[in-house]
Amino acid sequence: MDLASVLLLLTSLCSSSALAELDSQEDALYALKVSLNASPNQLTNWNKNLVNPCTWSNVECDQNSNVVRISLEFMGFTGSLTPRIGSLNSLTILSLQGNNITGDIPKEFGNLTSLVRLDLENNKLTGEIPYSLGNLKKLQFLTLSQNNLNGTIPESLASLPSLINVMLDSNDLSGQIPEQLFSIPTYNFTGNNLNCGVNYLHLCTSDNAYQGSSHKTKIGLIVGTVTGLVVILFLGGLLFFWYKGCKSEVYVDVPGEVDRRITFGQIKRFSWKELQIATDNFSEKNILGQGGFGKVYKGILADGTKVAVKRLTDYESPAGDAAFQREVELISIAVHRNLLRLIGFCTTSTERLLVYPFMQNLSVAYRLRELKRGEAVLDWPTRKRVALGTARGLEYLHEQCNPRIIHRDVKAANILLDGDFEAVVGDFGLAKLVDIRHTNVTTQVRGTMGHIAPEYLSTGKSSERTDVFGYGIMLLELVTGQRAIDFSRLEEEDDVLLLDHVRQPH
Structure with a gap:
C-alpha cells in the first residue's frame, strides 16, 4: 500500500470517528x-x-x-x-x-x-x-x-x-x-x-448556605413586593433638583474594595490584537452602547463568533480596577440561563477588556424606545417572559450565588435579549458581594438615577431590596415604554421621574 493510500485511509478513519462522536451526542440530546x-x-x-x-x-x-x-x-x-x-x-x-x-x-x-x-x-x-x-x-x-x-x-x-x-x-x-x-x-x-440539627453534633446547614427548611424560589416575592416599594420615593424631589437640566443617564460611583475570595472560572484570556481585529480597531461604527465603566463594541472573532467587547475606562482608578477584578472573578462563576455569560477577558499595561456573547436582539431599552423602521415591537407575552426571566436571574444572584451578589443597577438597558427574546441580565459583575450574615453590604453608591432606591441613595447601604426597587422601575419601563427619568416631561409640567409620573392621575 503506497503512502497516499495510507493517508487517505487514516483521514477516512478520523472523519468516521468524528462523525460517530457527533452522532452519539446527537442521539443522546434527542433522547x-x-x-x-x-x-x-x-x-x-x-x-x-x-x-x-x-x-x-x-x-x-x-x-x-x-x-x-x-x-x-x-x-x-x-x-x-x-x-x-x-x-x-x-x-x-x-x-x-x-x-x-x-x-x-x-x-x-x-x-x-x-x-x-x-x-x-x-x-x-x-x-x-x-x-x-x-x-x-x-x-x-x-x-x-x-x-x-x-x-x-x-x-x-x-x-x-x-x-x-x-x-x-x-x-x-x-x-x-x-x-x-x-x-x-x-x-x-x-x-x-x-442526623443533623440542634440535637446533633452538626447543624444541617453551613454558615454561608441559605437557612431554612425550603429553598423555594423568590420570584413571586420579587414581583409582589414591587407594589409596596414604589411608595417609598420620599427623596424624589431631591433627585429632581439634583439632576434638573441633565439630559442623559448619570452614573454615581464611589471607589470600593476588590473582593478576592473568588478565583477565575473557565474563561479565555484574549490577546489585545485578537480584540482589536475583531472590533475593526474599536471603530465608532461598532459601538453598541456606553455604560458607567466604558463603551461596548460589537466584534467578530476569527472563527466567526459574534461578541460584545466592553472596553473599560479609568481602569487605573480604584473603581475601574476593582470593577475589572469583580467582573472577571464573579461573572465567570455565575452561570444561569438569565445571566450574561462572560466568555473571556484581556489585560495589557494600558487596557482592560471583557468579552461577552453578542445578544442579537440587543436590550429591552432598545426594543422599547430605539427601534428602527420595520423592527418588531415587544408584544405582551414577550414582555411577560422578560419580566419573569429577569426575576429569575436576580433570584439566582441573591439566593444561589455564594457569596451573594447585589446588582444595584437593574434597568431596561441592562436587560439584554437573546435570539429567542429571553431576558439576560447583564452588567452585574460590578456589584459588591453580599455577606449572607449582613443586610448592609457596602457604602458604595452605584446606579443610574431614576432606578436607585431612595434608602440606598440616602444611606449608601444596599441589599436585595435595592434590586427589587430597580426591578420595579424596570417593570414600569416595560409596561409604559418610557424612561425612568425624562426631563422632556418638564415641558408638560409633568413629573421627571417615571415612578411619580405613573402615580399621578391622568
Missing part, C-alpha cells in the same frame, strides 16, 4: 428531548436533520465540537431523565432546575466524568441518589434540592475531591450524613430526616 416530553414549540431546532448538535439551542460546545453545557432551566418539562445523557463524557454543566421532571436520577449520570456542576433543583424526582455520582471527581456543585428523593446519602459523595457546594435540602432523605460532607464549604441538608 433527552423525548424523555422530557418537550412540547412541539420547545427545543424546535433539536432536530436530527441538523447533524451538528452544537447548533442547537441551550447547548454549548467546545472548540472540538464536544457538548460541554446543557441549560434547560424553568421550561416546564414533565417527563423523566434519560440514561443516554451518560454518554456525553465532555459535559461540564447540566442544569435542569425549575421543571417538573419525575422519575429516578439514572445511575448512568456517574459516567459524566467531566461534570463540574449538576443542578436538578426544584423538580419531582424520586428514588435514591445514585451511588455512581461518586465517580464524578471533577464535580464542584451538586444541587438536588426540592425534590422527593429518599433513602440515604451515598458514602461515595464523601470522596469527591473537588466538591465545594452540596445542596440536598427539602427531600425525604434519611439516615447518616457522611462525616466528610460537613467539611465542605457550603452545604444544606435541611428539610430531611437526617
Whole structure:
C-alpha cells in the first residue's frame, strides 16, 4: 500500500470517528428531548436533520465540537431523565432546575466524568441518589434540592475531591450524613430526616448556605413586593433638583474594595490584537452602547463568533480596577440561563477588556424606545417572559450565588435579549458581594438615577431590596415604554421621574 493510500485511509478513519462522536451526542440530546416530553414549540431546532448538535439551542460546545453545557432551566418539562445523557463524557454543566421532571436520577449520570456542576433543583424526582455520582471527581456543585428523593446519602459523595457546594435540602432523605460532607464549604441538608440539627453534633446547614427548611424560589416575592416599594420615593424631589437640566443617564460611583475570595472560572484570556481585529480597531461604527465603566463594541472573532467587547475606562482608578477584578472573578462563576455569560477577558499595561456573547436582539431599552423602521415591537407575552426571566436571574444572584451578589443597577438597558427574546441580565459583575450574615453590604453608591432606591441613595447601604426597587422601575419601563427619568416631561409640567409620573392621575 503506497503512502497516499495510507493517508487517505487514516483521514477516512478520523472523519468516521468524528462523525460517530457527533452522532452519539446527537442521539443522546434527542433522547433527552423525548424523555422530557418537550412540547412541539420547545427545543424546535433539536432536530436530527441538523447533524451538528452544537447548533442547537441551550447547548454549548467546545472548540472540538464536544457538548460541554446543557441549560434547560424553568421550561416546564414533565417527563423523566434519560440514561443516554451518560454518554456525553465532555459535559461540564447540566442544569435542569425549575421543571417538573419525575422519575429516578439514572445511575448512568456517574459516567459524566467531566461534570463540574449538576443542578436538578426544584423538580419531582424520586428514588435514591445514585451511588455512581461518586465517580464524578471533577464535580464542584451538586444541587438536588426540592425534590422527593429518599433513602440515604451515598458514602461515595464523601470522596469527591473537588466538591465545594452540596445542596440536598427539602427531600425525604434519611439516615447518616457522611462525616466528610460537613467539611465542605457550603452545604444544606435541611428539610430531611437526617442526623443533623440542634440535637446533633452538626447543624444541617453551613454558615454561608441559605437557612431554612425550603429553598423555594423568590420570584413571586420579587414581583409582589414591587407594589409596596414604589411608595417609598420620599427623596424624589431631591433627585429632581439634583439632576434638573441633565439630559442623559448619570452614573454615581464611589471607589470600593476588590473582593478576592473568588478565583477565575473557565474563561479565555484574549490577546489585545485578537480584540482589536475583531472590533475593526474599536471603530465608532461598532459601538453598541456606553455604560458607567466604558463603551461596548460589537466584534467578530476569527472563527466567526459574534461578541460584545466592553472596553473599560479609568481602569487605573480604584473603581475601574476593582470593577475589572469583580467582573472577571464573579461573572465567570455565575452561570444561569438569565445571566450574561462572560466568555473571556484581556489585560495589557494600558487596557482592560471583557468579552461577552453578542445578544442579537440587543436590550429591552432598545426594543422599547430605539427601534428602527420595520423592527418588531415587544408584544405582551414577550414582555411577560422578560419580566419573569429577569426575576429569575436576580433570584439566582441573591439566593444561589455564594457569596451573594447585589446588582444595584437593574434597568431596561441592562436587560439584554437573546435570539429567542429571553431576558439576560447583564452588567452585574460590578456589584459588591453580599455577606449572607449582613443586610448592609457596602457604602458604595452605584446606579443610574431614576432606578436607585431612595434608602440606598440616602444611606449608601444596599441589599436585595435595592434590586427589587430597580426591578420595579424596570417593570414600569416595560409596561409604559418610557424612561425612568425624562426631563422632556418638564415641558408638560409633568413629573421627571417615571415612578411619580405613573402615580399621578391622568
